[in-house]
Amino acid sequence: MLRPRDAVKSLPLYHPPLAGREGLRLDFNENTVGCSPRVLACLRELSGEALARYPENQPAEALAAGHLGINSEELLLTNGTDEAIHLLCETFLEPGHEVLIVVPTFSMYEIYAAATGAKVIQVPAGKDFAFPFDELLARITANTRLIAIANPNNPTGTLVPCDLLLKIARRAPQSALLVDEAYYEFSGETLLPRWRDVPNLFIARTLSKAYGLAGLRVGMLAGPRQHIEAIRKVSSPYSVNAVALACLPAALADQDYVRHYVEQVCHGRAELERELEELRIPFWPSRANFVLMRLGALSSAFISGMRKRGILVRDRSSDFGCQGCVRITLGTLAQTEQLLAALRQTVEEIKVAEANLA
Numbered sequence: 001m002l003r004p005r006d007a008v009k010s011l012p013l014y015h016p017p018l019a020g021r022e023g024l025r026l027d028f029n030e031n032t033v034g035c036s037p038r039v040l041a042c043l044r045e046l047s048g049e050a051l052a053r054y055p056e057n058q059p060a061e062a063l064a065a066g067h068l069g070i071n072s073e074e075l076l077l078t079n080g081t082d083e084a085i086h087l088l089c090e091t092f093l094e095p096g097h098e099v100l101i102v103v104p105t106f107s108m109y110e111i112y113a114a115a116t117g118a119k120v121i122q123v124p125a126g127k128d129f130a131f132p133f134d135e136l137l138a139r140i141t142a143n144t145r146l147i148a149i150a151n152p153n154n155p156t157g158t159l160v161p162c163d164l165l166l167k168i169a170r171r172a173p174q175s176a177l178l179v180d181e182a183y184y185e186f187s188g189e190t191l192l193p194r195w196r197d198v199p200n201l202f203i204a205r206t207l208s209k210a211y212g213l214a215g216l217r218v219g220m221l222a223g224p225r226q227h228i229e230a231i232r233k234v235s236s237p238y239s240v241n242a243v244a245l246a247c248l249p250a251a252l253a254d255q256d257y258v259r260h261y262v263e264q265v266c267h268g269r270a271e272l273e274r275e276l277e278e279l280r281i282p283f284w285p286s287r288a289n290f291v292l293m294r295l296g297a298l299s300s301a302f303i304s305g306m307r308k309r310g311i312l313v314r315d316r317s318s319d320f321g322c323q324g325c326v327r328i329t330l331g332t333l334a335q336t337e338q339l340l341a342a343l344r345q346t347v348e349e350i351k352v353a354e355a356n357l358a
């Protein structure tokens, strides 16, 4: 009888709550207004003939490499960062290897790594989600083949200094270090200028967040030439489709659009953090386009109260160390105003309900 491999059988099903997302969607860390109008213009110009051909990815890859200031041989365009993670796991992992992740973090590292049969070792973040640098170094062994770090991290919004990341790479030369910079545009900090300092570092970027193209699925993986060549061998030459390849130049060219959106998000993030301080709701200062807060036993009531007001936020209670935590994505200035008004009303409503129960 046909059966999935054991490593696959024991995987949990990652089923993000994507159904019924009507309203202001502050639940998936997406761009809340959509991509640059230049990308939309490019979409409208696409011909049937362009879609009939197998997509040629080299020109877009050369352009993306130029955007990052690296050579084409050092870059792979991928079907979102998800595919970059998948390909790294396929290229470097086999049963018996070890993968280190710091939890809580983005779920796909564990899923793709565990699917290869490698052992995933979760290193818990410290108090207030402090990066457990010494603990992580202590878990590196001769079998470590991948260390995956989201920087800034999802769902906490915390950032690890570049020097620490380079030290980790140096302490594990037999391992790939993936620094996932999906939220780079919101933190402004990147390891990219220093990535040649070590021979085992990979940096992932995506157009899914600041660029507003989560539905188009474009990721960029930068890494040492000989390793990118190996990764290319396990990837499909067509995984980034013709529509995405056609739109990529317009997306990267419109940096004014990205800058303007990022400014609004960062402004909103400061406003939300100020509001949470005032309301005495614990939160973790964020460097990404979202803020994680702890509402404890009131988190479910908060999430439904916000939904009632047309705003979707994300329950992160099931993540390690995040019981009672809710993550809220920031958008434009007007959306932040709408968010703050709904947040005040919802918190007030919950307090009244709680007082009535007491």
Ligand SMILES: Cc1ncc(COP(=O)(O)O)c(C=O)c1O
Pocket (backbone or CB within 6 Å): 028, 029, 079, 080, 081, 082, 083, 106, 150, 151, 153, 154, 180, 182, 205, 206, 207, 208, 214, 218, 219
């Ligand atoms: C840290 C991190 N990496 C990667 C992704 C997924 O990126 P993509 O849409 O490019 O696959 C996410 C999405 O939430 C994320 O939080």
